[in-house]
Amino acid sequence: MGLIKSISVNRSGIYATYWSLSRFELNMESNYSNVTMAGYLTMQHYLDGFAPIMHIDVKWSGADNPITAQAMQAGQGFALALAKLIAPTPPSLTARPNPFEGAVPA
Numbered sequence: 001m002g003l004i005k006s007i008s009v010n011r012s013g014i015y016a017t018y019w020s021l022s023r024f025e026l027n028m029e030s031n032y033s034n035v036t037m038a039g040y041l042t043m044q045h046y047l048d049g050f051a052p053i054m055h056i057d058v059k060w061s062g063a064d065n066p067i068t069a070q071a072m073q074a075g076q077g078f079a080l081a082l083a084k085l086i087a088p089t090p091p092s093l094t095a096r097p098n099p100f101e102g103a104v105p106a
Contacts, residue, residue: 001078002046003086005103007039009054016053018043018106021078028069032061035081043106056099058085 003019016039023036038052046052060066066084067077082105089098 001082002043002106003037003082003100003103004043004106005100007054007056007099009039014041014053016040018046019056019100019103020046020052021081022052022055024078024081026067026072026077030061031065032059033065033067033081034059035085037085037100058098058100060084 001021004017005019006015006017007019008015018040019037020040021035022038023034025034027033035058037056037058039054039056040046040050040052066080071077071080085098085100086103086105087098087101089101
């Protein structure tokens, strides 16, 4: 499960282009989830076992959380997380821009 999206590594001129879901946390009582995406220079670097060059955490809570207990029981938690990651960010004055908006599933 991965995404293709070129994201600058700390404005260094180096870009991570392949992103793998490396951590998934779900708290059903408090209705939040947190995913960590690991960024690699290329998909081949990931496949060859290189270490990621950066990580990005994305958190969802309340109505924004796409992952429910029912989705987890149906085996859809990871697919819903990746779909939410690439979806357009709704316009909001408080929402942070989604760094994975427009990414392509790999």
